[in-house]
Amino acid sequence: MISRVKYREGKPRLFPLAAAAAVGLLLAFALALYPLPPPARPWRQTPPTVPSPKPFAMPAPAVRTLANGLTILVFERRGLPVLTLRLVVKTGAEADPPDLPGTAQIVAGLLNEGTSHRTAFQIAQAVDGAGGSVDNSADWDESHLALSVLADHADMAFDLAADMVMHPAFAPAEVERARRQMTSSLELLKDDPGYVADTVTAELEFRGTPYGHPPDGTAASAGRVTPSDLHQFHNRYYRPSNAVLAVVGDISTEEAFRRAEGYFGNWRDPTSAEPLPLTATSHAPAREILVVDKSDAVQTEIRVATAGIARASSDYDALMIANQVLGGPAANRLFKALRTERGLTYGASSDLVCYRRFGAWESKTSTRTRETMKTLETILDVMGRLRQQPITGTELEYAKNYLIGHLALEFESSDGIAAQALDLVLDGLPLDYWNRFPERIRGLTAEQVSGALERYLDPGRATIVLVGDARGFSKDLKKLGTVGVIPLPELDLGSPNLKASGSP
Template identity: 25%
Template sequence: MRFLSYTKRVLPCGARVVFRRMDSPLVAVNLWVRAGVKDEEPEKNGISHFFEHMVFKGTVHFPGLLLSRRVQALGGTLNAGTSLDTTDFYLVVPREFWKEALALEMELVTQPLFDPEDIEREKMVVIQEIHLDEDDPEERLARLLYERVFSNTPYGLPILGREETVRLFTREDLLRHQERFYHPANMVLAVSGDLQEGELFAFSEELFGSFPAPRELDTPLFPPLPSPERQIVECVMDVRRFYGAIGFLCGGIKSDDCYLLRLLSLVMGDGLGSRLNVALREERQIVDTIHTTYSYYEHAGIFAIFFTFSRGNLEEIEEAIRGEFTRLTYFVPTDEELKRAKNLLKSGFFSATETTLGSAELLGRLDTIDSIDRSLRALFEIERVKPQDLVEVARRYVDFERGTSILIKPGE
């Protein structure tokens, strides 16, 4: 793993700092927080995403438009993202401004203004996002799938929240969310660029020391995962073709099966040469598109097959998909198929580490929801994976008697 050498240190305050030295004129500063949808109470669904929006409305030293002007003055790019597990903020700047960038990112999460008028305006922005997602068949398909596969857990809730929850957010809600989750022991700082390691750690420790001391607060416990059961959900949208998905509850990033499921997804449904594409799209021509995904999170994962079709029916397509997974048992992946999947997996990983931002995002996310060391060790053990291993992992999780099927049909 010498190509991805990095240093990780736990500061006295509890924050973890991960650094990758890269020969680049740019430095990426990526701050990760263990706060996402999984940590939200149902009546506060969407607060993590709303918090992310609101910090960009100004801080104590850079109110309003002064924040974006400061970022531009540094020649930087500032953005953020919210997921089921995390919220992260990144700033990419020329190397000479890395200290200013790090200080600014810390101010974003420690001293946001949360102006009440800005809060009311931003509610309408987020509600518009929610409506746009509801009108997008692919977004709605994924939303319905997660809602059913992860039922009765926070993973089944939408990242953006619901209109009725967003409308009720208050400044006090944002301050409480900040107090509960935005403290050093709940953060990972990932930095990539041409810096001196010792200087970065010293400056990071100094900045994290400015955080207010956290109160003793209850950490939300993730509820038990549901027992998979057969579910079929159909709905109608103003679309011109059918959108379908079949999903299966799986282990998450900490599962020993994580990389096996990623390889299985690549063999079965990644690219025109994958098994499902050849059988259903090229030979039988019963789908317009088809692909598989394996999405992994801290507490669970979901293996899914997504497809679209203009003619035919869901039962015929599902039977054909089931047949291909049954066929996997008798015609195990060939050495060529497995090698292709391993190469695609490694290629995607290497591509992510070619830039400072890609490196910081990869290292930061892995160490926030798991451990970089364990995740990377598992990645480099994929060379030991044999064809029969993919057959076994498919048997463990891809059970069509307990899968969730979603279909969006054209109509009024």
């Protein structure tokens, strides 16, 4: 039998003492090799000082207008062997035929789906073979096609871009596929409360103008549009005198102009399009409230919109500052009031929407159904206090720093440079606009921002759109004004009154 020997009380335990001594020696040796860092000093308890943003300078393009009226902008950018061609037509969804919303989007979307000389497969094969990518779509005020390839495929890029813009086939099979995709997407989006809230708000804010319809179209218009409709739209608006081409990348200025002349020079204007009527927005004299009743919703999408400005407005800079304070990343009073102080939502923001002719200013969030009224009242209160009380010096500084510091990010890529330059041309702004932007922003005062707020931010005349279960808040909502309610199944985004035919 093996006996277990126990240490007696009062006797030294030689093995534990030796082990402790060895461990101590090892620790001393380790500390000698790797000393502990010194105690944190007070100045290390605060974040390091962030230096001022480096001065930003957008490169100046070389500009030339071809005999057919097509304007060419060229930016030499030799850092990477990449070439980007971005062509913009100065017409978009605002020119959709009244009974065919979504036409501009379908036309632009089919530019790379076959031409008179190439099939859709051949276009895709050519782009892939050049290590490239193509992007084409339409928005308000513009339709675009952007093609990026490796720079040694420049000849192919100019040839292909010109072919897609000038000779789209609109083959019946491709049109039918686009119609089915459009119908399917819209069916899904109709059940998306965020999409419904955004679209209804825009239609109410811009009714009576060319922007007062859904740019993505409707299921009804998707079912009616034909290849002939698309050809008619293309022939009317896709004209060299109504377009601008930006060439950015690893190419010399003279070579870019030469290739543009060679591939786009024979593009000719068809019969001129009639100009769009510049109708004014018809803002209601009092607050307008519309509820889209989604009875199965557990939360409410909330939009509060007021009148805005066109992109070229002289108030743009001041309202950019104001928007940062209201709901932008820099300060965001909405987020502080709704999330930080009251815990009513996970996020809140505001957007300054500026088109070529008109604009709107929209605040947006979502919340639990039972918190809908408290959230809406908080938004209106934040808007009212921002209009009545000057913004603080800290808010002004945060907003300025964000706008100036964020600017360079818009010009990181060749396509970003092309897009920003083309936007300036489309909006009638000078090409050195962004180079002078930091100076203009730094020069703004709180008083100038407050003046712009007083002119545009009026919660008493706001358009309010709620998408959610109306049973949870419609009764209390009446104290804010007259309330219209449309059940979601009866909503028709293509109808002037937003109600489907036969609805009460």
